[in-house]
Amino acid sequence: MRTCLIVTLTLLTLAYPAIVYLGIQNTSPAVFASVLLIITLLRLFFSRGRADYRQTVILIVMAVYSFVTALINSEWALRMYPVIISFCMAAVFAITLFEQESLIEQLSKIAGKTITTNAKRYTRKLTGVWAVVLAANGVISLFFATYASLKTWAFYCGFLSYLIFAFLFFIELIYRQYYIKKYGA
Template sequence: MSTGVPRGLKDLLPILVLLVTLAYPFLVYLNIDAIAPYWFGALLLVMALLRLIVAGKKRQRSDWIITAVIAVFSSVMILLDSTVLLKCYPVMMSAFMGLIFLLSLRDEHNLIERFAVAGGKQPPAQASGYLQKLCIAWGCLLLLNSAVAAWTVWFASLAVWTLYNGLLSYLLMAGFIVIELVYRNYYKKKHNIVDE
């Protein structure tokens, strides 16, 4: 079923959005003196809209919420042409995602469970407590990351801001994922959980 986006472009857009997201701190570092912040705001706004287009008919409520938050943030950055807001994008995204993880605990199915279902797996009932704790851990990790990123905005040099937000924060997340995968295998063996 067509989503109105050519197939080749539809495959390319998620990669482009991911690359721009990963490169954002370095783009800022290399161009902060040459390019006005409102151009970065415009880039973020375009990326948010492309992300929504890529989701196509599979758009979830979370896709709309994330797009709306980025659109508002980007629009304010464009209007204020603010270097501080330019550097606050990683702070805002990390804090926002952390809150989404924690607020999802009040729903019937938390965000981790929804990710599992979206990936085609139905989590077993005995994993519910584990998934809830994992959701709390992700929420807290993202809020901690946001706090450190905020510190780099206000108290660190542009080079330190770039290093943390462009490399160290990703290594922190990757390290957490590795630790969680190792622990998940241990947990599944301990509780005799077999993947369906």
Template sequence: MKFLRPALLGLLSLAYPPLVYLGLGHFEPRWMALPLAGMAVVRAVATRERVWLAAAVGALALAASSMLGNHALPLKLYPVLVNTVLLAVFATSLAYPPSVIERLARLREPELPASGVTYTRRVTQVWCGFFVLNGGIALFTAIGASDETWALYNGLISYVLMGVLFAVEWVVRQQVRARHVHG
């Protein structure tokens, strides 16, 4: 039960763009805002961290704006909000170490060497760049692209790009670790 809410939120977040795209073909935006409001409430109840509470408030504001104005744009801005929150989390961890990636690395390797700390800091910076770029493209697709393009980018392409970044980082990490073991 402890992992059910986060897993459900994760799945809903992943499925959000295609669900909104498909739903807008059948329902007014104000009705499509209800699932976003529901996700926001569940996130707010499930977390105690300020940043995720702020994200929930942001999602509720988008949902309310869509409900009141019956506009789809606030619904399409949710991926921008997610990227902004993730950027804030990662960037804040650079200002107030340890970085997000260092924390994750220490789960597997508690005695992370100084070279590992430097590397994880650099990876956190790369993720910050990704969130800026991805959020910018999400914003562009929300404002200036068709609903189809928005759904394709935010519901598929952005996740593929994220997967590519994960894969490239994993390959680079193996090379960096091998150099430090043999060097």
């Protein structure tokens, strides 16, 4: 039940741009922000004890953002959601570059992978790549939120950006195989 709810809440979060686009004509931004606040608080509640501090901080930032957006009742503020998520995630990736283990190395270890010196170097560079891509996505999302139509914003933030992430992930999987063969990582 808990897993089903977490998956449902995550899917609703991913569908956020499409939901805003389809419903903004009939619903005030404050209602969307209030629903987002409830979803965020539920995610925070159900992830307690399972989330690391980074996930908790992002959820708290999103709860504050949702609360403020509900108060100011602004469509533009609603459009800031993908911007804030992108910059928060970019920061999470980037901050771990200053730690002993990068985020991708940490995730690899959790998955049971053995991390060689070459793999450590590779995961650190890949973490940097994702930090840059996420920051760039934040800038692009900010541009669309500020200057584009709602339809264009929803298309980029709710579809095209996900395709870009999937493409990067797919290319990285292919390159990783090459890297492993070449360097034995």
